Structures are given as C-alpha cells and as structure tokens.
Amino acid sequence: MNLTSASSDRIRKLQESFPDFAFDLFTAGNSEFVSCIACWVENSELLEQKWNAIQNMIALHYRSERKIARWNVYIAxxxxxxxxxxxxxxxxxxxxTARKLVFDSGTENKSWKKKEVALERLNYEIFEVNLAVGQSYGMKVEYTPSSLVTYLRNYSSATTEDKLEMIETLLMEYGIHENKKS
Known part of the structure; x- marks a missing residue:
C-alpha cells in the first residue's frame, strides 16, 4: 500500500482560504483507506499562525465516507x-481531526516543494517502506498483504459464521488462541 495523488477538488476550499499555502491530496489507492492532505508553506511563522485554522477547515470540509478511513487521515x-x-x-x-506530520528542509533548495519528494517521505513515514521510482508511474512499491488484511477486506460482507471462522483462523495463525494445544 502506498499513497498516490488524488483528486484535488476536495481540497479546493483550503487553497482558496489559505493562499500562502499550497495543498495536495494523496490517498492509498481508490479505497481512500488512508488519505493525506499535504500543505506546503515557505516559512515557519506562517505555519505557526495558520496550522490550527487549516486543521479546523479540514475537520469541516474533508470527511471520508467510510468510518474506518476517518481514523487514517493525515495532514503533512x-x-x-x-x-x-x-x-x-x-x-x-x-x-x-487527523494525525499530523511536520517536515522542514531548512534549505533554499526547491526539492522540498516537489510532489515526488513529498510522496516518498510520506510513504516512508506512514507505511515505513522504501519506494522505488517507477518509469513515468510516479512512486511504486511492491506490497503483499498479510492474511489479516485479506480477511479485513471481506469482513464487513461476511456472515457471522464466516467472521467466526476468520477470527479462529487468525488466532491459530498467530499462535495466541487460548484453546491452542501445546
């Protein structure tokens, strides 16, 4: 799983309200299970003055439709x-509103404002993965979901019996079942 650039229509109001900042929205694929609103600012004084107002506006205007995804919103x-x-x-x-990350560069170098650099840093901070840059595809990472992720994808649509079976399988798989025979 890794973040990619998403529709910026959902954050247009932020850009209009805070013209001294640049904004972009990144999500983990189409599911928006994890989303991150990136904010770029030239100086720390502006950041100090406006970060709270930005998070308040995000609380009002940016909400994920899926309840579980609401816990996985980041502001960087x-x-x-x-x-x-x-x-x-x-x-x-x-x-x-969200978990927050602060990155400072302390340099005149323009790379601090590049979307690719932001994605690389965010993917590392959020998912703790090193990414390879794919040819004209942006950031790319190989991801093999664990059995837990596979079960969670199907959990909400599963019957009660299927859910119990999933839980039992996971407990046995991770060796923490109370009735496990030694």
Missing part, C-alpha cells in the same frame, strides 16, 4: 524554513 506540513522543536511537537501531538 512541508516547510522550507527550519521549524522549531516546540512547534513541531505541538502540531504533531495534536490529534484533533
């Missing part, structure tokens, strides 16, 4: 300037 702030440790901790420890 990319700042060209150095961001002080107290400000970084304040933002990242605030869990209202």
């Amino acid at each position: 702030f990319f700042c060209r300037d150095h961001v002080s440790r107290p400000l970084k901790l304040l933002i990242e420890n605030d869990k209202f």
Whole structure:
C-alpha cells in the first residue's frame, strides 16, 4: 500500500482560504483507506499562525465516507524554513481531526516543494517502506498483504459464521488462541 495523488477538488476550499499555502491530496489507492492532505508553506511563522485554522477547515470540509478511513487521515506540513522543536511537537501531538506530520528542509533548495519528494517521505513515514521510482508511474512499491488484511477486506460482507471462522483462523495463525494445544 502506498499513497498516490488524488483528486484535488476536495481540497479546493483550503487553497482558496489559505493562499500562502499550497495543498495536495494523496490517498492509498481508490479505497481512500488512508488519505493525506499535504500543505506546503515557505516559512515557519506562517505555519505557526495558520496550522490550527487549516486543521479546523479540514475537520469541516474533508470527511471520508467510510468510518474506518476517518481514523487514517493525515495532514503533512512541508516547510522550507527550519521549524522549531516546540512547534513541531505541538502540531504533531495534536490529534484533533487527523494525525499530523511536520517536515522542514531548512534549505533554499526547491526539492522540498516537489510532489515526488513529498510522496516518498510520506510513504516512508506512514507505511515505513522504501519506494522505488517507477518509469513515468510516479512512486511504486511492491506490497503483499498479510492474511489479516485479506480477511479485513471481506469482513464487513461476511456472515457471522464466516467472521467466526476468520477470527479462529487468525488466532491459530498467530499462535495466541487460548484453546491452542501445546
């Protein structure tokens, strides 16, 4: 699983309300099980002044249709300037609306504003994977889902008996069943 660029229509209101910031939306495939709103800002003073207002607007206007996906929303702030440790901790420890990440580059280099660089950093931070850049496909990662992920995909549509069987199989697979014979 990795993040890719998604429709920016859902964040247009953010761009209109905060013209000093640039925004983009990344989701984990079509499912939007994990989504991240990336925000780029030139200096840490603007970040300090506006981050809370941005998260409040996101709380009002950006909501996933799927309940489980609401717990997997990230807001990532990319700042060209150095961001002080107290400000970084304040933002990242605030869990209202979404989990937050702060990246500062402290350099004049333009790479801090590139979408590919942001995707690489976000995929590493969120999924802890190293990505290879695919030819004209953007970021690409090989992902083999565990049996737990496979079961979770089918869980909501399964019957009660199927759910019990899934749980039993997973417990046996991971060796933590209370009735497991030694």
